[in-house]
Amino acid sequence: MHGRRLAMTDNIVCLTAQPHAGALDHLESWTTTHGIGLTVREVGEDVREADFEGGRETLGISVGGDGTFLEGIQAFAPRRVPLLGINTGTLAFLARIDPRDIDSALTETLRGRATVYDRQQFSVTTAGLDAVGINDVTIEPQPPERPVDRKICRLHVFVDEEYVGQYDGSGLAINTPTGSTGIALSAGGPIHYPNDNFTLQITPLHTHRMGVRPMVVSESTEITVVPDSEVRLSVDGGRYQTVVDRDEPVQVTGSDYRAHVVRTSYDDSFMGALAAKLGWGLRTVDSEPPEGYLPEREPPEDFLANACRVAREAAISAGEPVRELHGQVEQVEAKSSKADIVTEADHQSDRIIATAIENEFPTHGIRSEESGRRGGDSPYTWVVDPIDGTGNFAHGNPNYSIAIALLDGENTPVVGVVYAPETEEMFYAIRDDGAYRNGTPIAPTTRDRLDESMLLSGYDPDGEFLQAFYQETRGVRRLGSAALHLCFVAAGSADALWEYDTNPWDVAAGICILREAGGRATDADGVEYALSLADERERPRMPLLASNGPLHDALLDHLADENL
Template sequence: MQGRRLATTDEVIAIVSPDAGGALGRLEAWCTDRGIGLSTVDVGDDIARVYDENRATLGVTLGGDGTFLEGIKTFAPRNVPLLGIDLGTLSFLARVDPDDMEAALDEAIHGRARVESRQQVAIEAPGMESTGINDVMIEHVPPESPIGRKVTTLDVAVDDEYVGTFEGTGLAVSTPTGSTGVSLSANGPLHYPANNYAMQLVPLQTHALGVRPIVCASTAEIHVQAGGETNLTVDGGRDHTVLEPNDDVLITGADTRAHIVRTSYGYGFFTAIAKKLGWSIRDADAEPPAGFSRRAEARPESMLERARRIAIEAAHSAAEPLCELHGRVEDITYKSDKSDIVTEADHQADRIISTVIANEFPDHAIVSEESEGSAGADERASTRSAGAADLPDGIESYQDGTTADTTDLDEALPSDRPTYTWVVDPLDGTGNFAHGNPNYAVSIALVADAEPVLGVVHVPETGETFSAITGEGAYADGTPLGTTDRSRLDESMLLSGYDPDGSFLTRFYQEARGVRRLGCAALHLCYLASGSADAIWEYDTYPWDVAAGIVIAREAGATITDDAGDPYPFTLERNGRAPLLGSNGPLHDHLLEHLAEAPGTDD
């Protein structure tokens, strides 16, 4: 989960330990001051009565790690991120000091926090089906007699491959989060837990020197069969059962991961183990040597570099709900229900992007395809921009969704408008999305004085991110892009957008190697930039359809014109639809000749 998504937080649900006291009062005051809803539940209580899946929710725990584990158990199945305020004495998970609570929360709701994904463990055993964040312990039941047998045997297989027999007091199977404590005591490995999806098996008090811990993928299926009566506990006893001889236990990585919010006010993992466990290779508050951090030596970002980074983060954050809702679309039969989900997807993505940009660039205008959609001003007003500078008259309207009644955005903006305008299509390829097709994208562009200068296109279903800044080249996930150099139509692959009378397809189908239509103009331009196509044709385009893709294609070496060969007339007019012809360059004159000959293109 992207931390930028937290910028749209509507509601805080707090799980509160009995001694939360003053911290709870301060949390209530913080939420009231910022117009954010707050619901509180006691540790162990169900949040179903207060949780609304349609509201962007941040989970908070006020307590120690025990309370935090309850938070994970509660929030992880609902995909709700969790911030822990440390009121305990030996916390590894809840790391924000109470004195820093308000500052940490502010950082989160401005989208500047980091969200770590944590692997969970799933367990199936006779009489138990459970999920944990730390570990599964399978241990010998203590004998009633002091001279009784204290050793158990456990047969283990990983993905149907027999590992062998562990003989000792038991076995710990843990996630990276649970790799401290028991694992360290048993001389097991220490895992850095953030975004780490491994599983480890640590034998406990084995009777053979050669038995070592095992690390495997979270997708591995670990089968354990007990040779005698054994105790099985999850997360220190939060779930427990007794296994009979020959009972089979299946342990694997859980499908649902926990999302933990980390801010600059919470101490890091290695600081935590230095503070709590006496990590001997550094002092708890040790600073790295001068010049050690590459980040500290990095050159300062230019405004456009920062804008690209923010746009990429916003696009990735918006992609998360799109992917979630796309999966729901595929399971729905009725068109009306699909329409509701597509509308929700559009609005969720648009809200995330607009909020992130408004927080970081409060004096920039934002123009979105959804600006005149059904989302009203009240809904968009909840996308706070706390501390942002007041916007010029006429600009705020584009950020809160109540656009002026005009077809020309240039006329709607005041004469002293900001230099920069963001042009956003939160869901390009709506028709594809509605039918479960993966060819849709998030498109974000920055326009300076009516000319696109930065473009970001992210493809949620493949994870690809295309980006470009004018004069600095085009990239796909850091790899430079370049167009093809083909000059023959019969060797070329063409992409076509809307073709109302079929004239483009009729004219070029036999002439080219193939004509394809993806139904997403932003992707067409990116695939031209990457060399996956040699030319593209769009019968008419809106600014949000092509603003980002134009920058990416041009920086990759593409030629972009209208159907007459004149420079493409980019405009911010809402009704400023224009044809677009893009090519690798060598093909362009041939394409223009054929377009001029094709029936119906004179329109």
């Protein structure tokens, strides 16, 4: 989940172990001031589905120590709700915000400036137990009835059906990176930096074989443990536990869903927590790196670079719910239900983008296909298409995009961002700074002959462009998203594009990207294409011919010959 999406928060569900009056008072005051709903549940009390319903964008908060935070993971992760931890406990690696910083941390979160990290979870299955955890699953011998009886167990371990061997000793832990600072660390395992780290580790507990060491595997690995005797199994320090009989397999693998953990600039750092709470030998609380070791800070972004970054972040944030809803469209048969999903996707995308822009550039105007025009007293206007290729989206086709452009005045695009949620391709450009796809510079082709070129066609009501160019070229394709069409020409995936009529939100971002890549965009007569923000009913038809550049004159000549 991208942090910009948190700016849409209109509902908070707080889980607390022992109500901390100061923290809860701060939280209640802040939510009241910002008009955000608040529900407080104590650990052990059911977190109800009604707490999340009504189409609200929800943030989970834990008030307590790491135990309360883990209870929050159990409640919020299955619902894909991000969790922020207020630390009112003592030894905490997960809940890291001091109660005195609640107002500041939540304000930063509501502005979309917090970061959301994914945390690996695991699922464990055996007879009588099917559970999900985030720290570790431990398998240990049952305490003997008599002190003189055997106190160890033998566990046979398989990784993706490959036999690893037998572990003789006090058992083993299978832990995530989050769980690496607990039982696994006590048993001599390594510490994993947990943010966006998707692995599992098999850690022997007091093994009787000197050569046995922790083993790290991927999140998708199927780990199977078969005990030679009855053993105890515990998940996340006893949140789930059971007894496993001899020869009963225990299967562990990465969970189908991850936990979303919110971090703000007010959180204690992970390395700082290690130093302060474990007395970590590599550094003390006030240790500083040698002078000149840390890289120099990046110079402050200029205005257009900042605007492009904000637009990219907004597009990624909007792409998350859009992609989720696209998956629902693919499963729905009824036309009316699909229409509702498409409308919801358009609305959510538009709302996330507009909120991100308004947070960062409150004086700028916004022109959106979904919500119309919002005024501003700045010469800059954002032009937004929350979903370009709505027809494709409605039919479960992946060729749709989110397009965001910044205009200087009425018709000069200076920033363009086009994001394809299904492929996670990010095209972007800044005036006089080139065009990029996922950070790599792009450029159009250099073909100048029609018979060597492949063309794209957008809206072509009578099929005239297709008829005129199909036999003259290597083909004419129509993918259904004008913004993506322009990006594909800019990146050399096609040589030219024809659109019978255009709207500014369809093409503003793509034209910025195409021109910065070195391509060309005109009308049917060869006049440089000029955007217009005039009302659709007041604008004349606005055809668009876009190309790699060298092919443009041949296209114009053939258009003239065909009287298009």
